[in-house]
Amino acid sequence: MSTTSRKVLTLVIIRKGSDILLGMKKRGFGAGKWNGFGGKVEPGETILEGAKRELQEECHLTSDSLKEVGLLEFEFKNDPVLLETHVFTSNQFQGEPKETEEMNPQWFSMDNIPYQQMWLDDKYWLPLLIQGEQFKGYFLFEGHERILNYDLTTL
Numbered sequence: 001m002s003t004t005s006r007k008v009l010t011l012v013i014i015r016k017g018s019d020i021l022l023g024m025k026k027r028g029f030g031a032g033k034w035n036g037f038g039g040k041v042e043p044g045e046t047i048l049e050g051a052k053r054e055l056q057e058e059c060h061l062t063s064d065s066l067k068e069v070g071l072l073e074f075e076f077k078n079d080p081v082l083l084e085t086h087v088f089t090s091n092q093f094q095g096e097p098k099e100t101e102e103m104n105p106q107w108f109s110m111d112n113i114p115y116q117q118m119w120l121d122d123k124y125w126l127p128l129l130i131q132g133e134q135f136k137g138y139f140l141f142e143g144h145e146r147i148l149n150y151d152l153t154t155l
């Protein structure tokens with residue numbers, strides 16, 4: 001099936017020293033997985049504004065220094081919607097992470113990232129983000145637990 005529409009999403013990975021902040025998604029798409037914070041960009045906001053808003057809404061942190069480091073496209077077999085996901089990171093933020101209705105935030109050591117409970121693609125690109133690389137990728141899923149093919153390049 002060919003793509004007929006695109007959804008623009010954000011994904012924010014906050015770093016602090018040798019730790020990264022992930023949230024356990026409590027409901028909706030990707031529930032039960034650890035992930036960065038983010039979601040759909042709303043009409044009238046820029047992608048960066050959407051990333052900042054989702055970070056605030058999902059774990060109560062603010063950051064004025066989010067940097068876009070990755071662009072990931074996700075497709076699901078037999079689903080015409082392509083998810084265009086803009087990945088941001090920062091090690092500067094204000095506030096303390098707080099649980100919300102959507103996410104339960106937790107710091108993880110970069111040596112102990114819970115890849116087994118994350119989206120399967122994360123193990124390919126998250127190490128690049130941690131190393132300070134910029135990247136672009138495409139992942140074709142069958143269901144949520146199988147990658148049929150992918151392409152990932154550093155920029």
Ligand SMILES: Nc1ncnc2c1[nH]c(=O)n2[C@H]1C[C@H](O)[C@@H](COP(=O)(O)OP(=O)(O)OP(=O)(O)O)O1
Nearest residue numbers: 009010011028029030037038039040074085119121
């Ligand atoms: N495959 C994969 N790996 C890593 N991260 C993601 C994916 N697919 C994804 O969708 N994501 C990320 C991108 C976004 O940050 C979230 C999904 O956002 P979602 O919860 O659908 O968007 P919201 O706007 O918060 O949704 P509602 O408000 O409608 O609940 O996962």
